[in-house]
Amino acid sequence: MASEQKVIEHIVLFKVNEGASQEEIDAWLSALNALDSLECVEFLRASPAVATNSSNKFTHALYGRYRSREALAQYSVHPRHVAVVKGNRVVEDLLALDWEAPEDRSWFESCCALRIELLKPQPALEQAERTEVSEVLSRYKNLFPRVLSASFGENISPGRAKGFGWGFLCAFGAFEDLQEFNNNEEHVRLHEGKVIPKVQETLIMECRLEIP
Template sequence: MLSLLTTRPLKPLFSHFTHSLPKLPLPKLQIPKIPFSPSPFKPLPSLSLSHTRPEPASSSRLFSSVKMASKTIEHIVLFRVKPDTHPSKLDTMISRLNGLTSLPSVLHLTAGPISKNRSQSFDFTHLLHSRYKTKEDLASYSAEPAHVSVVKESVLPICDDVMGFDWVSDLDGPISPRPGSAMRITLLKLKEGLGDGEKGEILTVLGGIKASFPEIDQISFGENFSPARAKGFTVGSVSIFPGVKEMDGLDEKGQMVEMEKEKVRSLLESVIVLDYEIPLPTAASL
């Protein structure tokens, strides 16, 4: 405190004070020797670390609480059922296709009638959408005797056109869309001679759609890797909505299809846009 309150030198004052003190001998301190003995304190009980730090990143608990993008195989098949098909045969086809969801390699599968076909050049009537963990799982599904039987006995006899489309997606969100949700499938055929730069531009546009339309729960897109069955279409996307109301709401504003087309219109030769409602469980399946 003195150094903060005075500006006078303190050394002379301190020197005078020390010379005035009598010189006294310092007493010798006696430090008693204390014999060593074990600590009288009991050790603390061991503490569980489960409440003080998170579990490792490999923990299933952590993955269950965090949504992470994962590689998923999208598989889409479009059917055009013959107009004179008897309803019972059509019902059998749809029932048997949906029964394939029990195959071990299938993560998700739904099949049924297309609710709205927005394409003028292709008049498909029904579709199948399924998902797989790997390309090998998709190949295993295709080779399953149950799948081969359904195709030969219930699909080909009543359909006069079938189209397949597959891609790898960085899927963010649930593998199985909620029953009652709505799906919009968009398939693009690019003009001949386009390179990877133009394909990348189209994929970038598809990837940005979800950010522009919060009504979309999930979007998946990618480049087809099964060209033999795709009729020249090379890029596809699936947009999942909470329901038909939300999907149709964008169309009332004239936004959804036009935005997908406008930014890449000059690069496209043809477009297929189909709407599908994932059916609710029937009373028999509850």
């Protein structure tokens, strides 16, 4: 039996310099979003946060999807990417996290909102507890009809993750669907009962996406 195709999910949270002008920020976001045209990129969107949790100092997020670790590596050193990253004065701080996930392109064209959650596991978690979190979050697409896609995984790039070891992403067809999901009693029960007790810290960011 053929093995399931895996892709790489790539999340970067940015804190924008308070002294940056809106024109500089808009130009920086446009340059980031233009990287979606690179051959090594399956999907890429960068946008400001609409909402964050209280511990989150970051203001913007980039989500990218790559066919393999090699494709992500190609993206990282691509001259256009390097020029955007090193050629601006907009970003004050960032956090980046990557994980492997099953291939699923079905939601790309209809996604209008993302809920990003980065989690820092408790250091002494048993493997069974880690597995429980993975099983709970991996079922979100089946549990909640308004979730177009749900992706959870353990970070494979610790260098810029600031200790965050898990990434979780939910995609929605409308921002109103995301808001309804946040108020869903089953989601709140699972998150508060099964996930939060297993982590030291979470960073949550909600973003609207423009369909090009």
